[in-house]
Amino acid sequence: MVSPIKHYQFVAKSLIMSDLQLPIEKRFPPIVYRKVPSGIQGLDTMLNGGFPNRRIILIRGSPGAGKTILCSQFLYNGFMKNGEPGIYVSMEETKEELIRELYLAGIDFRKLKDDEVEFIDASPIRHTPSNTEIGRTKMGKKEFSLVALGEMIKNVAKEREATRIVIDPLTALSIQYPNDEERWPMILDLIEALKRTGATCLITEDLRASRSSGTIPIEDYGVHGTIIMEASERAKGMVKTIRITKMRETIHDDQTRIYEITNKGIEVYPTSSWTP
Ligand SMILES: Nc1ncnc2c1ncn2[C@@H]1O[C@H](COP(=O)(O)OP(=O)(O)OP(=O)(O)O)[C@@H](O)[C@H]1O
Numbered sequence: 112m113v114s115p116i117k118h119y120q121f122v123a124k125s126l127i128m129s130d131l132q133l134p135i136e137k138r139f140p141p142i143v144y145r146k147v148p149s150g151i152q153g154l155d156t157m158l159n160g161g162f163p164n165r166r167i168i169l170i171r172g173s174p175g176a177g178k179t180i181l182c183s184q185f186l187y188n189g190f191m192k193n194g195e196p197g198i199y200v201s202m203e204e205t206k207e208e209l210i211r212e213l214y215l216a217g218i219d220f221r222k223l224k225d226d227e228v229e230f231i232d233a234s235p236i237r238h239t240p241s242n243t244e245i246g247r248t249k250m251g252k253k254e255f256s257l258v259a260l261g262e263m264i265k266n267v268a269k270e271r272e273a274t275r276i277v278i279d280p281l282t283a284l285s286i287q288y289p290n291d292e293e294r295w296p297m298i299l300d301l302i303e304a305l306k307r308t309g310a311t312c313l314i315t316e317d318l319r320a321s322r323s324s325g326t327i328p329i330e331d332y333g334v335h336g337t338i339i340m341e342a343s344e345r346a347k348g349m350v351k352t353i354r355i356t357k358m359r360e361t362i363h364d365d366q367t368r369i370y371e372i373t374n375k376g377i378e379v380y381p382t383s384s385w386t387p
């Protein structure tokens with residue numbers, strides 16, 4: 112009699128063999144790949160067409176570098192040029208503050224309806240420090256708020272069929288959770304919730320926040336791409352530079368390029384290299 116182990120080895124081998132005989136498209140789900148343009152011409156040139164579809168990108172920049180403007184152009188152009196609905200999750204500013212600032216930088220969000228770009232004001236999440244009891248579980252109120260935010264983003268994304276999402280800025284959470292051990296799981300959970308929406312997502316962060324702990328920030332591992340925006344003081348005034356430090360699934364420009372903030376938003380000059 113054939114031993115049970117031999118029998119199972121035989122069955123497993125036949126299964127693998129029969130699987131291998133299938134055409135490749137039956138063995139693997141189809142790979143759908145497309146680029147999601149930001150609509151900022153110079154940046155799309157640097158990205159070789161745009162951001163990789165359905166991926167999470169971290170925009171890390173110095174204060175006032177133009178992170179909010181860049182992300183807003185991504186959402187605004189997304190709907191105006193491509194008809195793609197979006198969601199703006201603001202962790203710091205109210206809708207009114209944001210509309211005013213963006214209008215002055217040449218991006219008129221008043222032209223967009225809620226079902227075109229939905230605004231979620233998540234700024235109160237920064238002010239919920241005490242503990243609370245939810246059902247039988249005792250948890251920090253701030254943790255609950257984040258779980259709720261992830262859920263809310265998922266639901267709104269489904270309802271609006273949003274394909275572009277912005278979280279601006281993640282730094283608000285970094286301040287609320289200064290301890291890495293506490294902060295990392297929160298951020299990874301939020302990134303997981305974003306991944307499940309199937310949208311292309313931009314998250315902003317203050318450059319200084321990630322430098323302060325002295326370790327490589329976990330966000331670098333959790334996200335698919337990182338872009339650094341820096342406004343630095345030079346003898347002749349401020350110089351603004353942009354660099355793609357990581358972007359999975361695409362070839363991209365690896366040089367530091369110059370950009371300006373004009374009254375039509377951000378303009379990137381993809382042919383002018385910057386050497387400090
Ligand atoms: N109309 C304008 N013309 C030229 N530059 C402008 C205009 N409006 C804003 N700016 C520039 O944009 C910067 C603010 O852009 P933005 O709010 O996107 O920066 P940020 O990186 O999000 O800043 P923060 O770190 O405060 O969130 C200002 O510091 C200024 O240099």
Ligand SMILES: [Mg+2]
Nearest residue numbers: 178179279280
């Ligand atoms: Mg900002």
